[in-house]
Amino acid sequence: MHLDWFDAPGYWLAREILQRGIAAIYLIAFVGAARQFRALIGERGMLPVPRLVAQVPFRAAPSVFQLHYSDRFFAGVCWAGAALAAALVAGGGNVVPLWAAVLGWLVLWALYLSVVNVGQRWYSFGWESLLLEAGLLAMLLGNDDVAPPLLTLWLMRWLLFRVEFGAGLIKMRGDPCWRDLSCLEYHHETQPMPGPLSWFFHHLPKPLHRVEVAGNHVAQLVVPFALFAPQPVASVAAGIVIVTQLWLVASGNFAWLNWLTILLAFSAVDATAFSRVVTVPAPPPVPDAPVWFVAVVLAATVLTVVLSFWPVRNMLGRRQQMNASFNPFHLVNTYGAFGSIGRIRYEVILEGTDDPSPSGRTEWKEYGFKGKPGDLRRIPRQWAPYHLRLDWLMWFAAISPSYARDWFRPLAVRLLQGDTATLRLLGHNPFPDTPPRWIRARLYEYRFTTWRELRDERRWWDRTLIGDYLPAVTLGERA
Structure with missing residues (x-):
């Protein structure tokens, strides 16, 4: 034709x-x-x-x-x-x-x-x-x-x-x-x-x-x-x-x-x-x-x-949606990104311990993620176009617990169980032999270091503790 x-x-x-x-x-x-x-x-x-x-x-x-x-x-x-x-x-x-x-x-x-x-x-x-x-x-x-x-x-x-x-x-x-x-x-x-x-x-x-x-x-x-x-x-x-x-x-x-x-x-x-x-x-x-x-x-x-x-x-319209699909087939959608910008970076850090009864002297060990910030001396990695889905949701979780209300406690439970599939999503598991007895999450404010701090201390990040995000939980508690 x-x-x-x-x-x-x-x-x-x-x-x-x-x-x-x-x-x-x-x-x-x-x-x-x-x-x-x-x-x-x-x-x-x-x-x-x-x-x-x-x-x-x-x-x-x-x-x-x-x-x-x-x-x-x-x-x-x-x-x-x-x-x-x-x-x-x-x-x-x-x-x-x-x-x-x-x-x-x-x-x-x-x-x-x-x-x-x-x-x-x-x-x-x-x-x-x-x-x-x-x-x-x-x-x-x-x-x-x-x-x-x-x-x-x-x-x-x-x-x-x-x-x-x-x-x-x-x-x-x-x-x-x-x-x-x-x-x-x-x-x-x-x-x-x-x-x-x-x-x-x-x-x-x-x-x-x-x-x-x-x-x-x-x-x-x-x-x-x-x-x-x-x-x-x-x-x-x-x-x-x-x-x-x-x-x-x-x-x-x-x-x-x-x-x-x-x-x-x-x-x-x-x-x-x-x-x-x-x-x-x-x-x-x-x-x-x-x-x-x-x-x-x-x-x-x-x-x-x-x-x-x-x-x-x-x-x-005056109330523009940032990203939306108007049909279940995702045809002819609307797009947008970063309508608002955060001034402060928050990070949720997951920690575990073998201590049967945590106290002020308990040693807590941090879990590391593949992409999101954690270790202060680790340079941020390049992952895109590959998408680390848990890492991305952890960023939203740090902004507000409402973003994580249906999956964060199940995440903690699976870490307590030593779930293999969940651990594969992480970059570092501080409990390679047996899972911890307790898990907690703490909220930190993160900021990039200065030129001098990077040069003298080899740190990419600095952080300040804000408080508890998830109090210590164990498998004996309901999650």
Whole structure:
């Protein structure tokens, strides 16, 4: 079916980057789910899936796990999703017929939707919806049997627009430090999971912090509109998005949020822009798109236009939600990040002891986490795009116990039991032979050290005890 308006052959390299990149994020997401689920949502997890599906109907949270759940089945779904994603990363979608490639992407989306819809608090982040939405659009890019559809590329730009513009709006409407340009005097220190360069970003001169914030406002409130401009303006806008997102990648750990945003920006980069950087061969000749594929892309476009009513209303409304899905399939969502910035960093530190009757002289040993701050002399690690779900929720728990009311005490119980799956989520277990008799949690204020403290004492962090977060508990108490 020959439709000049439908095909965008100049974006075939962009399609390769988009599809293989999104498939790589799927691969990371499925591997992360397989490695962490038993302690979080498994049959004996802190928030078990069987308990959820007994209370929530299929129509509210469609998932294959509504039909059947076992830890073995969940692991099988995750590893199957990882294998399919790996095949797409390797270019498997280009060696099968168009219909098979489309079906493969659809299966990948359905499997990860099944995980997200039973993931509860552990999967409540905006980048889960972003991956699902981007994954469906990747399906609509086709494969080497057809030219990239122009409509799909526009849908991807619309998704990128919602990510960036939504984040810009929530900042301007939220914390006043975004308006007086002072937010980044705090953010690098108080963000959920600092990275190895965050200490250095925090110690940049204050005027440069203000330049960072101002540049962020331009990148999120002005540049997104240029994504819909003719070339080469659209490619320039995409380049600005990529550069600003790489700045965020360098300064912190935000799972795959920044990497997916970078990938989506390539939907606005054509072959002419690529040719200014690398040698780009001519696009391979392809036959006209089949009628059924054109119909699927058109139907998806119409559906997106209809469903866009809710995110547009959210962005224009006075009470903008930061991240929200308006349907159980996570289609056409609204996005945003960091509408408010903490001025003080709090950390919950878990400790255990073998003492049968704790007293003021009891020696308490700290548990260490893989990503979140704890050890004062350990440099923050780089984990993104891999997502450490327990570490992230511990940051929320430190802000307010309400974020942890349904999983924190079960976490303490599993540490008292020496639960293997739970201990695998941690970076350091001070009780490798037998579990402790008592567990407690204490709340600290953390701050980055000064240049002098880092040089003389080799400490990245300093901390001050605030008080008890969870009083000492043992298995003899109800949890």
